Amino acid sequence: MVPAPFGSQQSEHAGVLCSVVTGAEPRAGDAGPEGDDLLTISPLNRRVGLRLDGEVDLLTVARLERALRGLPGVDGDVHLELAGLRFIDLSGAAALAAFAASLGQGRRLLLQDPPLMLRRMISLLWPQQPGLTMSPP
Amino acid sequence: MTGSATSALPVDTVQHEALFYRTAQEFVAGTARFVRTGLDTGDPVLVAVPGGAKIEALRSAAAGAGSVQFADMTEVGRNPARIIPFVRRFADQHAGRRVWFVGEPIWPERSAAEYRECVRHEALLNTAFAGTAITIFCPYDVAGLDHGAIADAWRTHPVLVDGLDTRPSPGYADPAMLYAADDWPLPDSPTGAEVLPYQHHDLHRIRELVLRWARLAGLGADRADDLLVAVNKVATNTLAHTDAGGTLRIWREPPTGRLVCELRDTGRIADPLVGRRLPAIDAERGRGLWLANQFCDLVELRSNEHGTTVRLHASQRS
Numbered sequence A: 001m002v003p004a005p006f007g008s009q010q011s012e013h014a015g016v017l018c019s020v021v022t023g024a025e026p027r028a029g030d031a032g033p034e035g036d037d038l039l040t041i042s043p044l045n046r047r048v049g050l051r052l053d054g055e056v057d058l059l060t061v062a063r064l065e066r067a068l069r070g071l072p073g074v075d076g077d078v079h080l081e082l083a084g085l086r087f088i089d090l091s092g093a094a095a096l097a098a099f100a101a102s103l104g105q106g107r108r109l110l111l112q113d114p115p116l117m118l119r120r121m122i123s124l125l126w127p128q129q130p131g132l133t134m135s136p137p
Numbered sequence B: 001m002t003g004s005a006t007s008a009l010p011v012d013t014v015q016h017e018a019l020f021y022r023t024a025q026e027f028v029a030g031t032a033r034f035v036r037t038g039l040d041t042g043d044p045v046l047v048a049v050p051g052g053a054k055i056e057a058l059r060s061a062a063a064g065a066g067s068v069q070f071a072d073m074t075e076v077g078r079n080p081a082r083i084i085p086f087v088r089r090f091a092d093q094h095a096g097r098r099v100w101f102v103g104e105p106i107w108p109e110r111s112a113a114e115y116r117e118c119v120r121h122e123a124l125l126n127t128a129f130a131g132t133a134i135t136i137f138c139p140y141d142v143a144g145l146d147h148g149a150i151a152d153a154w155r156t157h158p159v160l161v162d163g164l165d166t167r168p169s170p171g172y173a174d175p176a177m178l179y180a181a182d183d184w185p186l187p188d189s190p191t192g193a194e195v196l197p198y199q200h201h202d203l204h205r206i207r208e209l210v211l212r213w214a215r216l217a218g219l220g221a222d223r224a225d226d227l228l229v230a231v232n233k234v235a236t237n238t239l240a241h242t243d244a245g246g247t248l249r250i251w252r253e254p255p256t257g258r259l260v261c262e263l264r265d266t267g268r269i270a271d272p273l274v275g276r277r278l279p280a281i282d283a284e285r286g287r288g289l290w291l292a293n294q295f296c297d298l299v300e301l302r303s304n305e306h307g308t309t310v311r312l313h314a315s316q317r318s
Helices: A063-069 A090-100 A116-125 B024-040 B052-061 B081-094 B114-126 B147-154 B173-177 B203-217 B221-241 B282-293
Strands: A041-043 A049-056 A078-088 A108-114 A132-134 B014-021 B047-049 B068-072 B099-103 B132-140 B159-162 B165-168 B194-198 B245-254 B258-265 B298-304 B307-314
Touching: A049 A063, A049 A090, A049 B047, A049 B159, A078 A090, A078 A116, A090 A108, A090 A116, A090 A132, A090 B081, A090 B221, A090 B282, A116 A132, A116 B221, A116 B282, A132 B081, B014 B024, B014 B114, B014 B147, B024 B052, B024 B099, B024 B132, B047 B081, B047 B194, B052 B068, B068 B173, B081 B099, B081 B114, B081 B132, B081 B282, B114 B147, B114 B173, B114 B298, B132 B147, B147 B173, B194 B203, B194 B221, B203 B221, B203 B245, B203 B258, B221 B245, B221 B258, B221 B307, B282 B298
Parallel strands: A049 A078, A078 A108, A108 A132, B014 B132, B014 B159, B047 B068, B047 B099, B099 B132
Antiparallel strands: A041 A049, B159 B165, B194 B245, B245 B258, B258 B307, B298 B307
């Protein structure tokens, strides 16, 4: 696969992996043991990767880790579209760093439009993590 | 003779001296003498003092200070809990050599809360660098600080320097005892504080509340994000380490309007150096408090058999 780090700005949002709670305004975090209404994880349809919308925290980080592990283990980079990520905690940042470390030689985890808090955590805690790459601010 | 005896000490000994100065001239003379002693020994020297004027005065007074690393303490030590990891990094970069560190963490404009944490930091320097070949030199502005600060410097420094006179401190106290929670009670939170008990599933609500107060306090998006990540992490620690949940209180501290978020739970943190070690060698909880120290202007931590209280301070200037 040809690395195309941040060429495509438009979303590749395809299907939705996790159900979104609909209906009368649920209280955030109350829906399901894994905060189903807090985070939506969608596969990208033209590239290997995920789009994250919502918040990664104690309730939702396990779903993020499962979705990352479930990505096809092919050659080439993994893309994460993060423009819709409103919050990510330290465990979420750690999960991304660990996933980048698990990718083989020459493969990268490309973070498209990471929120400022994620940039701050990565630059403080994983500044030299091979394979972890962020789009320019 | 400041520090001249250190070369005779075993290489893995921490030495920790306080300099009492009354004038700018005394500050420069005493501190430059220390810097030159380190340089003459061929050892690396790190200087963190408050403000560019002091840095420039030392730079010109210590001839050949090109090999000295200077930092503004109002930046690297704004939160005094950042100083130990800052110095540790420097010592690790020069492993195998004795390092010389000038650190002035206390100045007259420090708030009462900052001052308390500075004293605890000074005590913990002795713990953090026990077994490290380092000589630490802390200038104290006797003319600007009150008597209590000088008495505390006696308690936190094994050696006192006044002019050319160097002597053991008659008041030096055991650092672990000095750090202990009961010595530094936190003032009560104000009655106007907003209170939110939290359990699992309440992290989102906590973040909403913090964001609302951050806007009220006029924090920019970057500072609000930092506070949000820190509060969320400390609350997550509560949920990971206790069954009883915790209580969040938020208020703005008069007169500065600085935002304070307090998290209380029933957990216990026994390690006095938690949050001051680089995270790679730390447990999950320590990593969170290390991050909180980097992201917040001040972190107050009190922990005993009754529980743990963490206060995170944030203001717009960083």
